[in-house]
Amino acid sequence: MRLRRSLLLAIAILAGAAAAGWTLRDRGTVFGTRAACEAYAGLPAGWGTDPHAGMVQIGGGSFGFGSGRGYPEERPQVDTTVAAFWIDRTEVTNAQFAGFVAATGYVTEAERHPGAMVFRVPHGDEEVTPGSWWHLEAGADWRHPDGPGSGIAGRAHEPVVDVTYADALAYARWLGRELPSEAQWEFAARAGRSDAESDRDLRDAAGRPQANFWQGRFPSQDTAEDGFAGRAPVGCFPPSPNGLHDMVGNVWEWTTDLYIDRHAQGAPSLADRDAGVPQPRKVPRRVIKGGSYLCSADYCVRARASSRQGQEADLPAAHLGFRTIARVGD
Numbered sequence: 001m002r003l004r005r006s007l008l009l010a011i012a013i014l015a016g017a018a019a020a021g022w023t024l025r026d027r028g029t030v031f032g033t034r035a036a037c038e039a040y041a042g043l044p045a046g047w048g049t050d051p052h053a054g055m056v057q058i059g060g061g062s063f064g065f066g067s068g069r070g071y072p073e074e075r076p077q078v079d080t081t082v083a084a085f086w087i088d089r090t091e092v093t094n095a096q097f098a099g100f101v102a103a104t105g106y107v108t109e110a111e112r113h114p115g116a117m118v119f120r121v122p123h124g125d126e127e128v129t130p131g132s133w134w135h136l137e138a139g140a141d142w143r144h145p146d147g148p149g150s151g152i153a154g155r156a157h158e159p160v161v162d163v164t165y166a167d168a169l170a171y172a173r174w175l176g177r178e179l180p181s182e183a184q185w186e187f188a189a190r191a192g193r194s195d196a197e198s199d200r201d202l203r204d205a206a207g208r209p210q211a212n213f214w215q216g217r218f219p220s221q222d223t224a225e226d227g228f229a230g231r232a233p234v235g236c237f238p239p240s241p242n243g244l245h246d247m248v249g250n251v252w253e254w255t256t257d258l259y260i261d262r263h264a265q266g267a268p269s270l271a272d273r274d275a276g277v278p279q280p281r282k283v284p285r286r287v288i289k290g291g292s293y294l295c296s297a298d299y300c301v302r303a304r305a306s307s308r309q310g311q312e313a314d315l316p317a318a319h320l321g322f323r324t325i326a327r328v329g330d
Contacts, residue, residue: 031235042095042156067306088323090234091159110141116162116316189305211249214296259310285310
């Protein structure tokens with residue numbers, strides 16, 4: 001059964017690459033520099049044969065989940081324990097998602113429904129109000145991440161976006177994996193550091209950007225001081241102490257938790273919070289984590305490990321992707 005699955009996956013990888021016009025290169029990439037990330041084909045070494053290809057094992061432990069320093073929804077800080085787990089070293093790429101689609105014929109929600117939310121820099125004569133830079137674009141989907149006319153040819157190594165919670169979960173389960181809980185995601189992003197220490201990750205001691213976020217006046221001018229105006233290939237910036245890349249910035253990431261506006265006080269784990277939580281909307285909102293390339297110092301200060309936001313589970317967006325986890329022993 002495992003051999004058959006591996007053969008099907010290999011066929012899917014080749015089919016997905018051919019359909020997108022990609023050339024598969026050496027996948028044993030060492031990330032952390034612009035040259036390395038741009039040379040990456042978007043597929044981790046052993047993907048399709050090794051059940052933990054592209055993943056890092058995170059030892060279990062306890063930490064202060066949340067923050068007393070950030071936005072109100074990050075409070076209170078709760079003592080929380082998580083068991084050991086595996087997590088993707090980078091965000092899931094276009095190449096990986098293309099392999100899944102080629103193998104299964106999966107059609108994303110954005111392809112079946114009106115489209116996805118796409119960011120547009122306001123024109124000089126437009127009235128700028130909070131959120132006015134977002135537009136529901138028909139024809140925007142994971143293959144056309146910024147709307148009709150855009151594409152993913154040559155962008156196999158970028159994070160897949162315009163995927164809903166259900167789309168991300170379908171990919172994860174196809175690989176025998178899951179999506180992380182909010183607590184698992186934040187524990188991995190903290191990498192043993194305090195909330196304040198991990199918040200300083202955006203720039204190094206010399207002030208150089210260490211993640212893909214917005215520099216300049218939002219939403220009109222991104223100076224691209226970090227080297228990217230928009231999404232970056234995965235793994236362009238130095239890893240966290242536990243070997244993970246892009247846990248803050250680049251794209252937001254789905255988690256399994258239903259969103260409530262404050263952390264539950266005294267809960268040992270929030271992984272099973274789905275059951276019994278009243279929802280004010282017909283469509284549930286899931287917690288997304290990590291901020292994105294649109295987070296700036298003057299508007300969205302959320303490219304941080306403890307930051308969190310609610311996102312309608314069926315709403316795909318051009319700044320939102322995911323990574324997967326697996327239990328130790330699976």
